[in-house]
Amino acid sequence: MSASIELDPSKRIPLVTGDLNFEQITDIVSKPTETKAPKWWWIILSGSVSLALLLISMIGYLVFEGIGVWGLNNPVAWGFAIVNLVFWVGIGHAGTLISAILFLFRQKWRTSINRFAEAMTIFAVICALIFPAIHVGRIWLAYFMFPVPNSMAMWPNFRSPLLWDLFAFTTYFTTSLLFWYVGLIPDLATLRDRSTTKVRKMVYGIFALGWRGANRHWQNYEKAYMILAALAAPLVLSVHSIVSFDFAVSQLPGWHTTIFPPYFVAGAIFSGFAMVVSLMVLARELFGLKDLVTMHHLECMNKVILATGTMVGYAYGMEFFMAWYSGYEYESFAFINRAFGPYAWAYWIMISCNVISPQLFWFKKLRTSIPVMFIISIFVNIGMWFERFVITMTLHRDFLPSSWGYYSPTWVDICTLLGSFGLFFTLFLLFLRFLPMVAMSEVKTVIPAANPHHGEEH
Amino acid sequence: MNAFGYLAEFNTPGELLHAAEAVRDAGYTKFDAHSPFPIHGMDDAMGLKPSKLGWVILCGGATGLLTGITLQWWASAVAYPLVISGKPLFSFQAFVPVTFELMVLFSAFSAVFGMLIINRLPKWYHSLFNHESFGKVTSHGFFISVEAKDPLFDTEKTKQFLESAGGRNVSLVEE
Numbered sequence: 001m002s003a004s005i006e007l008d009p010s011k012r013i014p015l016v017t018g019d020l021n022f023e024q025i026t027d028i029v030s031k032p033t034e035t036k037a038p039k040w041w042w043i044i045l046s047g048s049v050s051l052a053l054l055l056i057s058m059i060g061y062l063v064f065e066g067i068g069v070w071g072l073n074n075p076v077a078w079g080f081a082i083v084n085l086v087f088w089v090g091i092g093h094a095g096t097l098i099s100a101i102l103f104l105f106r107q108k109w110r111t112s113i114n115r116f117a118e119a120m121t122i123f124a125v126i127c128a129l130i131f132p133a134i135h136v137g138r139i140w141l142a143y144f145m146f147p148v149p150n151s152m153a154m155w156p157n158f159r160s161p162l163l164w165d166l167f168a169f170t171t172y173f174t175t176s177l178l179f180w181y182v183g184l185i186p187d188l189a190t191l192r193d194r195s196t197t198k199v200r201k202m203v204y205g206i207f208a209l210g211w212r213g214a215n216r217h218w219q220n221y222e223k224a225y226m227i228l229a230a231l232a233a234p235l236v237l238s239v240h241s242i243v244s245f246d247f248a249v250s251q252l253p254g255w256h257t258t259i260f261p262p263y264f265v266a267g268a269i270f271s272g273f274a275m276v277v278s279l280m281v282l283a284r285e286l287f288g289l290k291d292l293v294t295m296h297h298l299e300c301m302n303k304v305i306l307a308t309g310t311m312v313g314y315a316y317g318m319e320f321f322m323a324w325y326s327g328y329e330y331e332s333f334a335f336i337n338r339a340f341g342p343y344a345w346a347y348w349i350m351i352s353c354n355v356i357s358p359q360l361f362w363f364k365k366l367r368t369s370i371p372v373m374f375i376i377s378i379f380v381n382i383g384m385w386f387e388r389f390v391i392t393m394t395l396h397r398d399f400l401p402s403s404w405g406y407y408s409p410t411w412v413d414i415c416t417l418l419g420s421f422g423l424f425f426t427l428f429l430l431f432l433r434f435l436p437m438v439a440m441s442e443v444k445t446v447i448p449a450a451n452p453h454h455g456e457e458h
Numbered sequence: 459m460n461a462f463g464y465l466a467e468f469n470t471p472g473e474l475l476h477a478a479e480a481v482r483d484a485g486y487t488k489f490d491a492h493s494p495f496p497i498h499g500m501d502d503a504m505g506l507k508p509s510k511l512g513w514v515i516l517c518g519g520a521t522g523l524l525t526g527i528t529l530q531w532w533a534s535a536v537a538y539p540l541v542i543s544g545k546p547l548f549s550f551q552a553f554v555p556v557t558f559e560l561m562v563l564f565s566a567f568s569a570v571f572g573m574l575i576i577n578r579l580p581k582w583y584h585s586l587f588n589h590e591s592f593g594k595v596t597s598h599g600f601f602i603s604v605e606a607k608d609p610l611f612d613t614e615k616t617k618q619f620l621e622s623a624g625g626r627n628v629s630l631v632e633e
Contacts, residue, residue, distance in 0.1 A: 022494060022598035147533060155533035159542050164555040171559040175566040182570055186596065190494070193593035209580035212587070213595040215478075215504055217577045218496040223509040224573035228566060235562045242555055444495040452475040452497055 015446045018291035029438045051422020058416040067137045069412045076395045076407035081135040083388045088128035094272020095121025100232035111442040118180045123427040125173045127420045161245035168242040179228045186441040240265045254334035254394035263315035270308035274380035302367040309358030353383025460633035462585035463605035466625025474600040478503040480623040488608035492601040518568025526557035
C-alpha cells in the first residue's frame, strides 16, 4: 500500500469499474450488512445450519462409540479424517496467497477479493482442525499433543511430522485470524460510523477499537500489515509442506517422495482458488458487487487455476516417471495400482477434474464465461478432494498381498464430510451478512482519485 | 469549555496532503491527518519518522525462535530423553519446523499487539468523535486535526491558518 506503483488508468485495466467515488464504494460494500437479509440467505442458512448440526451429532456419536464407527481398517488406517483435513486446509491456502503473497508482489487486483478469500481461509481452517482433533478417538486425551507439563512427566515427540502439523496449524490459524482482523479494523470503523442503531454502533464500535483514520495510526498499521504479509507468505508454504511431510516422511512407496511439498502447495493453491471462484461468482451476482469484482478479477484467478492445475498435472506425471526411473518395484507397483487397481475410478476422477478441466482456461472465451468457470471450479474442488483420497488410499495394498484390503467409508464418514460443508457455509453466510465482504479501505486506494496527485498538472 | 483542538475538512487526498505539508512547515507537531485509507506520501508530508514497529516484531520473532529451540531441546534431551529412530537426543534438523512456526506465531502477535500499543488503541472515547461530521472520515472524509496542546496553538491564528491552507468548516472540538 505505501510503496504503491502509480497506476495509469488509461493504460491498465481499471480495477474498479462504474467510475465509483469513495462514498459509493462504502455504500455498495456496507449495504448487505445494513439491509434486511434476502430470502435466499435464510434458505441457504437453514440448509447449512442443518448440516452443521449433522456434523455436531456425528462428532457426538463418534466420541460416544469410538473410532470403530468410521470405515478404517487394517491396512487402511487413515481414511476420511486426513483426506478432509488436507482438503480443507488446502482450500484455506488460497486466502493467504491472495492476502499475503499477492500483496507482497503488489498485485493490486487482490484488493477486491482478499477479505472474502481470507474469510474463506479462516472458516476452512476451522473445518480442517476438527478432523485431527476428533480422530484421536479418546478426545479427552487430546492434550497429550500439546507440550504441557503433566503428572506422567511425558513430553511430545518433536521429531514427528504429526506434531509439526499441530504447531503449523495452530500458528496458521492464529496468524490468519490476526491478519484478517487487522484488515477489518478500518472497515469495522466504517460500519460503526454509518450505524443508525445503538446496538450496531456499540458492537461494531467495540471491535473497531476506536479507529479514527489518523495517519499516525495508518503508518504503524501499514507496517504491521506488511510484516504480517511477509510472515504469512512463508508460513503458508511451510504449512502445506508440513502437511505433505505427514506422508513423505513415512517410508511407504507412493508417499516417500521429495516432490510432495511443492506438489502439495501447488495443489492447495489450485483448490483454494477454485473455491474462491465458486463463491465469488455467486456473491458478486447476489450482492451487486460487479463493479468491484470485475471480470478482470475472475480472469486473473482463472489464470492462477490454469497455472497451478498444470503444475499439479506435471507432478502427477513426474511421480509416475520417478516410480519407473527408480527401478524400485514396490514404488512402480504403487503407481500402477493407483491408475489401474481397485481405486482406479478415484484416480481417473482426479485426473479428469484436475488435469484436463482447467486446460479449458487457455481459451479467453472460456475463462471469461461465468457458467464455464463456475462448473470448472466445482470440478477442481471435487478433483482435489479425490487427489487426497487417492494419495491416502495408497495404503490399501502394501508389501504383502496377504495383508491387502479395501476401504469404504461408512455413513458416519460421509455425514461428517457433508456436515463440515454445513459448518463452512454457515460461517460464510454469517460473514457475508455481518461483515464488509470487500476491504473498503484497500479498494479505495486503487481508484484514480486516491492518488494525491490525481488531476494535477505534471 | 476545554478544547481538544481544531478540525478542518478537505475535499480530496491531494488537498489533504498539501495541507499537511503546510501544517508541518508552519512548525506544528501535535497534529494529525485523518483519511479513510492510507495516502501515499503522507508520512513525509507530515514529517513523521519511520515506524518503530519493525524492531518490536524483530524482538518478538527472536523470542519465538529461542522459545521454540529451547522448548524442544529441553523436552527431548533433558526432561524426557528417548532415542527415536537412532537420532541424537538434540537432533536440531527435526526441530526446524516447530522453531519456525513459533517464530512466526510470536512475530504475528508482536506485530498486531505492538501496532495497537504504539497507536494507543483501543481507545473507544476520543474527543474527535464529538464532532458531528467526523464520521465521514471512515468513508469519504479528509480531515486535519491540530491539538490545543501544541505550543503554537492559538484560538485565532490557528483557525485562520487552517482556513488559508484550504480547510473548510474549521471548527473547535470539545475535549
